[in-house]
Amino acid sequence: NAGVTQTPKFQVLKTGQSMTLQCAQDMNHNSMYWYRQDPGMGLRLIYYSASEGTTDKGEVPNGYNVSRLNKREFSLRLESAAPSQTSVYFCASSEAQVTSYEQYFGPGTRLTVT
Amino acid sequence: AQSVAQPEDQVNVAEGNPLTVKCTYSVSGNPYLFWYVQYPNRGLQFLLKYITGDNLVKGSYGFEAEFNKSQTSFHLKKPSALVSDSALYFCAVRDSISSGSARQLTFGSGTQLTVLP
Numbered sequence: 001n002a003g004v005t006q007t008p009k010f011q012v013l014k015t016g017q018s019m020t021l022q023c024a025q026d027m028n029h030n031s032m033y034w035y036r037q038d039p040g041m042g043l044r045l046i047y048y049s050a051s052e053g054t055t056d057k058g059e060v061p062n063g064y065n066v067s068r069l070n071k072r073e074f075s076l077r078l079e080s081a082a083p084s085q086t087s088v089y090f091c092a093s094s095e096a097q098v099t100s101y102e103q104y105f106g107p108g109t110r111l112t113v114t
Numbered sequence: 115a116q117s118v119a120q121p122e123d124q125v126n127v128a129e130g131n132p133l134t135v136k137c138t139y140s141v142s143g144n145p146y147l148f149w150y151v152q153y154p155n156r157g158l159q160f161l162l163k164y165i166t167g168d169n170l171v172k173g174s175y176g177f178e179a180e181f182n183k184s185q186t187s188f189h190l191k192k193p194s195a196l197v198s199d200s201a202l203y204f205c206a207v208r209d210s211i212s213s214g215s216a217r218q219l220t221f222g223s224g225t226q227l228t229v230l231p
Contacts, residue, residue, distance in 0.1 A: 004157070033218070040123070042204060042221040043158075058218065090157055101165075101208065102148060103219060105157035 001026050004106035006091050012112045013081040021076040021109050023091030031094045032074035033058075033103065034066060036087040043090065049074055081113045116141045116209045120222035127195050128230050135190040135203050135225045143211030147188040148219065149179055152202040161203075164188060175199070195229045202226050 004025045013019055025032065030051045035043040045058030049068040063085060065077045074093075078085060088110050092103040117140045127133045139145055146165050150158040162173025169181045179190045188205060205222040 040223055042118075042223040044221075045218055048218055092158075101146060102160045102163055103158075104160065105150075107157045108155075 003027065004091055004093055004104055006089075006106035006109050008109060009107065010110050012114065013078075014114055015082060017081050018077065018079050019081065019111075020078075021089055021091075021111075022073070023075065023106060024073045025091075025093040025104070026072065027093060027104065028071070029093035029095055029104070030071070032068065033092040033094075034064075034074070034076045035090045035092065036060065036085075037090060037108075038087050046076065046089075081111075083113045085111065086113045087111060116145075116207055116220045118205050118207050118220055118222035120203075120205055120225045122225050123223075124226045124228070126228045126230060129197055130194050133192050133195040133199070133227065133229070135205075135227060137188045137190065137205030137222060138186050139188060139205070139207040140186065141207055141209040143209050145186075145188075146208040146210060147179075147181060148206040148208075149173065149177070149188075149190050150204045150206065150221075152204065152224075154201075158204060161190070197229045197231050200227055200229045 007022045033048040034046040037043050044060045047066040049055045052071045067075045088108050090108050091106040094103040119138045148163045149161040152158045162171050164171045164181045172178045177192050202224050204224050206219045208219050
């Protein structure tokens with residue numbers, strides 16, 4: 001099993017450009033998440049999908065959109081990138097059961113917006 | 115609202131000595147608590163969790179954590195630190211009773227652990 005995979009690993013954008021970050025998991029998990037990690041701030045939830053066909057906003061959704069394409073894939077789109085979106089982005093997945101709620105993370109995408 | 119505090123940005127410990135990484139939390143109901151570790155340029159890896167039951171939880175790589183309800187703490191511990199334990203450690207909490215996005219994990223700001231040879 002590859003677990004959670006993310007593409008690309010690195011990306012540099014100019015202000016105003018758009019891009020989509022891809023995420024896929026092969027653990028048959030119901031729930032998927034997008035986080036951003038900034039120094040000294042831990043991880044902040046951008047959007048999540050509790051199950052296929054549903055998406056909800058997290059703590060910092062402004063400037064982002066998501067698509068739960070199927071059970072395996074959950075993409076994050078920046079329509080008009082801003083320097084404030086320079087960050088490391090992590091995708092994660094989990095089962096929805098209380099006893100196994102831990103999340104499994106991908107390797108991350110390091111995004112720089114100039 | 116739920117929150118997590120990791121009061122120490124940096125913890126240094128000598129190899130072979132015991133280590134403690136501190137975490138306190140705030141939730142409305144009963145907490146579900148987690149520890150994750152992040153090595154440089156990698157994603158987070160799950161270490162251990164407390165859902166219910168025994169207050170002392172054992173996890174991967176010899177780590178353990180003690181849930182203390184009265185002090186609302188969930189400190190991560192290891193009896194004998196290794197240089198390879200050097201990494202960024204995150205505590206996370208989830209409320210057992212809230213709904214919607216409030217049921218998602220809230221992460222602390224992280225503690226950089228450095229084990230000195």
